Amino acid sequence: MERCPGSSHEYDCAFLDEAITDGRVAHGTSVREQYASDESPHAGRLPDAVVWPASTDEVAAVLAAANDRGVPVTPRSGGSGLEGNAIPTAGGIVLSTAEIEHVEVSPDDLQATVGAGVVYDDLNERLAPYGLRFAPGISSGDVATVGGMVATNASGFNAVRYGETRDHVRRLEVVTADGRVVECGRDVVKTSAGYSLKDLFVGSEGTLGVVTEVTLGLIGIPEHRRAALVTFPSRVDASGAVADAIGSALVPGAIEFIDTTAVKMLNAYRDDVSFEERPTLIIELHANNGGIEEDLAFAKAICEDHGMRSWEAAAEENLDDIWQARRDKYHATKAYREDWEVALVGDVVVPISAYPEIVDEVARASEDLDLMTSCVGHAGDGNLHFTPLVDPDDEEMLERAHELNERVVRTAISLGGSATGEHGVGIGKRQFMEGEHGPALDLMRSVKETFDPNGILNPGKVLPDS
Amino acid sequence: MERCPGSSHEYDCAFLDEAITDGRVAHGTSVREQYASDESPHAGRLPDAVVWPASTDEVAAVLAAANDRGVPVTPRSGGSGLEGNAIPTAGGIVLSTAEIEHVEVSPDDLQATVGAGVVYDDLNERLAPYGLRFAPGISSGDVATVGGMVATNASGFNAVRYGETRDHVRRLEVVTADGRVVECGRDVVKTSAGYSLKDLFVGSEGTLGVVTEVTLGLIGIPEHRRAALVTFPSRVDASGAVADAIGSALVPGAIEFIDTTAVKMLNAYRDDVSFEERPTLIIELHANNGGIEEDLAFAKAICEDHGMRSWEAAAEENLDDIWQARRDKYHATKAYREDWEVALVGDVVVPISAYPEIVDEVARASEDLDLMTSCVGHAGDGNLHFTPLVDPDDEEMLERAHELNERVVRTAISLGGSATGEHGVGIGKRQFMEGEHGPALDLMRSVKETFDPNGILNPGKVLPDS
Numbered sequence: 001m002e003r004c005p006g007s008s009h010e011y012d013c014a015f016l017d018e019a020i021t022d023g024r025v026a027h028g029t030s031v032r033e034q035y036a037s038d039e040s041p042h043a044g045r046l047p048d049a050v051v052w053p054a055s056t057d058e059v060a061a062v063l064a065a066a067n068d069r070g071v072p073v074t075p076r077s078g079g080s081g082l083e084g085n086a087i088p089t090a091g092g093i094v095l096s097t098a099e100i101e102h103v104e105v106s107p108d109d110l111q112a113t114v115g116a117g118v119v120y121d122d123l124n125e126r127l128a129p130y131g132l133r134f135a136p137g138i139s140s141g142d143v144a145t146v147g148g149m150v151a152t153n154a155s156g157f158n159a160v161r162y163g164e165t166r167d168h169v170r171r172l173e174v175v176t177a178d179g180r181v182v183e184c185g186r187d188v189v190k191t192s193a194g195y196s197l198k199d200l201f202v203g204s205e206g207t208l209g210v211v212t213e214v215t216l217g218l219i220g221i222p223e224h225r226r227a228a229l230v231t232f233p234s235r236v237d238a239s240g241a242v243a244d245a246i247g248s249a250l251v252p253g254a255i256e257f258i259d260t261t262a263v264k265m266l267n268a269y270r271d272d273v274s275f276e277e278r279p280t281l282i283i284e285l286h287a288n289n290g291g292i293e294e295d296l297a298f299a300k301a302i303c304e305d306h307g308m309r310s311w312e313a314a315a316e317e318n319l320d321d322i323w324q325a326r327r328d329k330y331h332a333t334k335a336y337r338e339d340w341e342v343a344l345v346g347d348v349v350v351p352i353s354a355y356p357e358i359v360d361e362v363a364r365a366s367e368d369l370d371l372m373t374s375c376v377g378h379a380g381d382g383n384l385h386f387t388p389l390v391d392p393d394d395e396e397m398l399e400r401a402h403e404l405n406e407r408v409v410r411t412a413i414s415l416g417g418s419a420t421g422e423h424g425v426g427i428g429k430r431q432f433m434e435g436e437h438g439p440a441l442d443l444m445r446s447v448k449e450t451f452d453p454n455g456i457l458n459p460g461k462v463l464p465d466s
Numbered sequence: 467m468e469r470c471p472g473s474s475h476e477y478d479c480a481f482l483d484e485a486i487t488d489g490r491v492a493h494g495t496s497v498r499e500q501y502a503s504d505e506s507p508h509a510g511r512l513p514d515a516v517v518w519p520a521s522t523d524e525v526a527a528v529l530a531a532a533n534d535r536g537v538p539v540t541p542r543s544g545g546s547g548l549e550g551n552a553i554p555t556a557g558g559i560v561l562s563t564a565e566i567e568h569v570e571v572s573p574d575d576l577q578a579t580v581g582a583g584v585v586y587d588d589l590n591e592r593l594a595p596y597g598l599r600f601a602p603g604i605s606s607g608d609v610a611t612v613g614g615m616v617a618t619n620a621s622g623f624n625a626v627r628y629g630e631t632r633d634h635v636r637r638l639e640v641v642t643a644d645g646r647v648v649e650c651g652r653d654v655v656k657t658s659a660g661y662s663l664k665d666l667f668v669g670s671e672g673t674l675g676v677v678t679e680v681t682l683g684l685i686g687i688p689e690h691r692r693a694a695l696v697t698f699p700s701r702v703d704a705s706g707a708v709a710d711a712i713g714s715a716l717v718p719g720a721i722e723f724i725d726t727t728a729v730k731m732l733n734a735y736r737d738d739v740s741f742e743e744r745p746t747l748i749i750e751l752h753a754n755n756g757g758i759e760e761d762l763a764f765a766k767a768i769c770e771d772h773g774m775r776s777w778e779a780a781a782e783e784n785l786d787d788i789w790q791a792r793r794d795k796y797h798a799t800k801a802y803r804e805d806w807e808v809a810l811v812g813d814v815v816v817p818i819s820a821y822p823e824i825v826d827e828v829a830r831a832s833e834d835l836d837l838m839t840s841c842v843g844h845a846g847d848g849n850l851h852f853t854p855l856v857d858p859d860d861e862e863m864l865e866r867a868h869e870l871n872e873r874v875v876r877t878a879i880s881l882g883g884s885a886t887g888e889h890g891v892g893i894g895k896r897q898f899m900e901g902e903h904g905p906a907l908d909l910m911r912s913v914k915e916t917f918d919p920n921g922i923l924n925p926g927k928v929l930p931d932s
Contacts, residue, residue, distance in 0.1 A: 106817070106819070107713065108709065108713050108818065108819035109713075109817040109818055109819050110712070110713065110818075111817070131715075152658050153656075153657075153658045153662075154658070155656060159656060160655075163633075163656075164656045164658075166662070166665075167629075167633065176909070180905055180908075181905070182904070182905045182906040182909060183903070183904060183905075183906055184906050186815075186882060186883060186884045186902070187817050187882040187883075188815045188816065188817060188847075188848055188882070188883050188884055188887075189626075189815075189818070189847050189848060190619075190621060190625060190629075190630045190815060190847050190849065190887055190888065191619075191815060191884035191886065191887060192618050192619045192620070192630075192669055192813075192884075192886045192887060192888050192889060192890045192891070193884045193885050193886050193891055193895065193898075193899065193902055193903070194669070194670075194891055194899055194902075194903060194907075194910055194928055194929070195666055195669065195670055195674070195910045195913055195914075195928075196619075196632070196665050196666060196668065196669055197666075197906055197909055197910065197913075199632075199662050199665030199666065200661055200662060200663075200665065200666050200913075202662065203658055203660070203661065203662055204660075204661055208661070220714070220715040222715075223715055243574060246576070247573065247574050247575075247576065248686070249597075249686040249688075249689055249754040250754070251754075287755075287757060288715040288716070288717075288757075288761070289753075289757030289758075289760040289761055289764075290756075290757050290760055291753060291754075291755030291756050291757020291758070291760070292755075292757070294755040294756055294757070295754070295755055298755075347658075349652075349654045349655075349656060349657060350654065351572070351575040351577070351653050351654055352574065352575055352576075352655075353572070353574035353575050381654075381655050381656050382654055382655060383656065416652060416653040416654070417652060417653075417654050418652045418654055418657035418658075418659045419659050420657065420658045420659050421654075421656055421657060421658060422656065422658050423658060424658045424659075425658070425659055425660055429659065432659075433659065433660055436652070436659055436660075437649070437659070437660060438648070438649060439646055439647070439648045439649075440648040440649055440650050440663055441660075442646075443642070443648060443663055443917070444660055444661045444663065446916045446917075447661055447663075447666075447913070447916065448661075449916075450912045450913065450915075450916045451909070451912075462660055462661075463660070
């Protein structure tokens with residue numbers, strides 16, 4: 001470990017200028033400051049250097065050199081993480097994969113091989129002319145990259161029908177901590193050939209290796225889409241309709257829950273909308289044949305069973321209007337009180353039958369703790385996001401927000417669920433891993449030690465200190 | 467390592483009678499002989515003892531004791547493996563999970579928690595009253611167990627729509643080599659909480675731990691099913707139709723390829739059938755709405771584009787007739803020449819666009835090597851099985867069959883494919899792992915050493931000797 005006493009740098013990262021020779025290294029404070037934090041509310045930390053390798057070989061050169069010197073490396077892609085996944089908590093190097101952005105489409109194989117730095121929305125724009133799509137449907141698709149999505153096993157709106165990022169990854173190219181380049185998986189839809197290392201890297205948040213290239217399975221863009229905005233008398237009615245829909249033969253393209261507080265914030269955010277201020281679902285259906293109308297009627301009947309108050313179905317060309325509401329939600333929350341801030345973005349997941357219970361728990365806990373909390377969720381997956389707003393100058397209030405998070409996460413785990421459905425563990429969820437995984441945590445630690453014996457890769461993430 | 471000189475036993479397994487106290491241990495030769503081999507043509511080997519633990523705790527007791535003594539343990543379930551996956555190649559103990567057969571269904575969560583010893587068809591019988599199904603659709607479902615399917619990441623007819631076993635596993639209970647019981651994964655449809663150890667155990671063939679319990683995601687039994695038996699002028703036409711169908715918006719419930727040789731064998735096997743002796747596809751469609759007729763017409767149009775010679779569509783109640791042909795295929799092959807035997811069951815998988823190429827390669831290689839080889843395949847996955855028949859007394863002929871396998875596997879790998887789509891590596895595919903995985907094989911070896919430092923778990927499988 002080389003320290004650099006007398007400067008503000010903890011690690012001497014001059015070696016990067018040898019590994020990356022054409023200037024894609026920054027040692028200056030202003031750039032380092034930009035890479036000290038991510039989209040999350042977690043406290044940032046200055047890295048000692050930032051590097052943008054443009055190829056797998058350059059990533060390998062950086063890692064081999066950093067590993068020899070014991071210098072921490074925090075991989076980063078879009079920086080849209082909500083749990084501090086890309087904050088360089090131990091200093092050292094931030095390694096951005098943003099420059100690795102090649103795309104090769106194999107339409108006949110419903111497959112694309114892409115660099116880790118390719119942005120989700122950009123990829124889908126490239127795929128659209130082929131009638132294909134990378135399907136998890138994440139909220140921050142204008143920023144999030146494929147590499148980052150693999151790192152956190154991200155997903156979103158459409159995971160209920162098409163699965164999480166993991167379900168689409170066929171092959172990964174990964175650089176190990178000591179700079180070896182390995183291929184994990186094959187360009188096929190299934191295989192039984194040995195240990196699925198690719199699945200070990202998916203969701204490991206750059207703590208086991210740095211993903212440089214991904215072969216993704218794609219889906220055909222559905223020929224028919226319908227959506228409806230549905231309101232209910234209570235949150236329990238709305239979430240009960242979700243559980244019933246999933247337990248039925250329906251496989252929705254998306255099914256989103258928006259609570260009354262979130263609807264109020266949306267109405268306040270935009271002058272041109274006026275939603276009914278009730279618990280709301282957005283249900284979207286996909287099909288490649290005319291059977292979609294039958295499905296829509298079936299979905300409506302389920303909502304009627306749960307006392308639905310209004311049903312606004314959209315034609316194909318107006319789907320975006322309905323979705324705009326959900327897409328604005330995060331910004332509407334942040335804007336709701338100018339002087340207040342988002343304390344955290346909760347991300348629990350529970351068995352679908354427990355969805356009404358977890359929705360209710362967030363509401364009760366917010367009341368008990370006197371917090372203003374809005375909820376949305378990829379309800380069809382049992383995934384719920386909750387966003388308490390706090391006065392940033394009120395330490396005690398912020399503490400109550402963290403108490404809310406802790407209470408809801410522990411409830412989710414006790415219901416058989418998980419501390420995080422799609423944001424990853426990062427910094428914020430490490431404290432819950434013991435409760436969620438129990439003895440399996442020791443195996444995870446062994447895996448970490450095997451893959452990264454010097455502990456240089458994204459230190460301080462995923463696994464709690466032992 | 468305790469040897470037992472002067473007896474036919476290599477390892478002294480008397481300790482098992484302390485770990486399992488109620489008689490579910492066999493040391494006698496006749497039982498040991500039954501567990502020396504599996505359904506594969508690979509040479510068997512006598513274990514020193516066979517044990518049937520009835521609970522997770524008993525599995526843990528056996529493994530802890532065996533690990534202390536360095537006694538090999540080969541886990542076994544249905545014994546229907548086709549690559550010698552359950553042959554105790556190093557002697558020691560065969561640990562059967564057949565007695566662990568509890569089933570708990572959570573219909574609202576589309577989920578079931580089952581013991582490793584539960585047989586696939588039995589499980590689906592238990593699930594049918596709920597309208598639910600564990601969906602990979604394997605051929606040997608009357609014998610194969612859930613534990614064995616997890617071990618090899620098995621799949622079959624319906625994987626093209628619903629995925630492999632991996633895609634359905636939400637949580638595993640696993641006993642490690644040293645007897646620790648760990649839970650991997652949660653009872654939810656998605657999670658981003660740490661390393662996906664469950665995915666590491668799926669497909670590891672009992673070399674990293676013994677799976678005792680599995681929580682499976684289920685699908686709703688489709689309300690509508692249609693199927694058609696379609697014949698084509700040539701194998702390239704038939705496999706071209708498959709590639710086109712998968713590249714289209716159609717998501718078939720199953721799409722099976724049967725070559726002319728296989729059809730001839732089927733005609734010879736049963737007096738009551740007479741199929742047209744041409745390359746054939748079985749296409750099955752699933753839907754929960756009336757759109758299925760539109761899909762069927764679409765599938766037919768694709769087949770017409772590829773010069774289809776006949777199209778026999780079945781009503782829902784006659785689907786089994788069409789499928790019987792495919793189900794009989796393995797037995798028909800074995801029965802075709804009384805004095806000949808199946809040399810091996812090939813199991814390659816390729817990118818779907820390369821399906822015509824691999825189908826052609828098997829035919830050409832069989833001709834070059836003067837072998838009678840029948841082919842079937844879960845074509846929609848790019849998965850092809852090929853079965854050369856040989857005179858068991860003709861060593862040279864058997865060698866040619868292995869040459870065929872090697873040639874086809876190496877071609878599949880060179881096309882971006884895999885040595886095994888669903889049977890696993892076992893003994894037979896170890897030699898191809900270096901070619902398929904390259905440097906990733908070193909990481910696999912590290913994982914094996916981390917999880918099983920004494921090397922007691924299913925030695926001689928999956929990883930080639932280094």
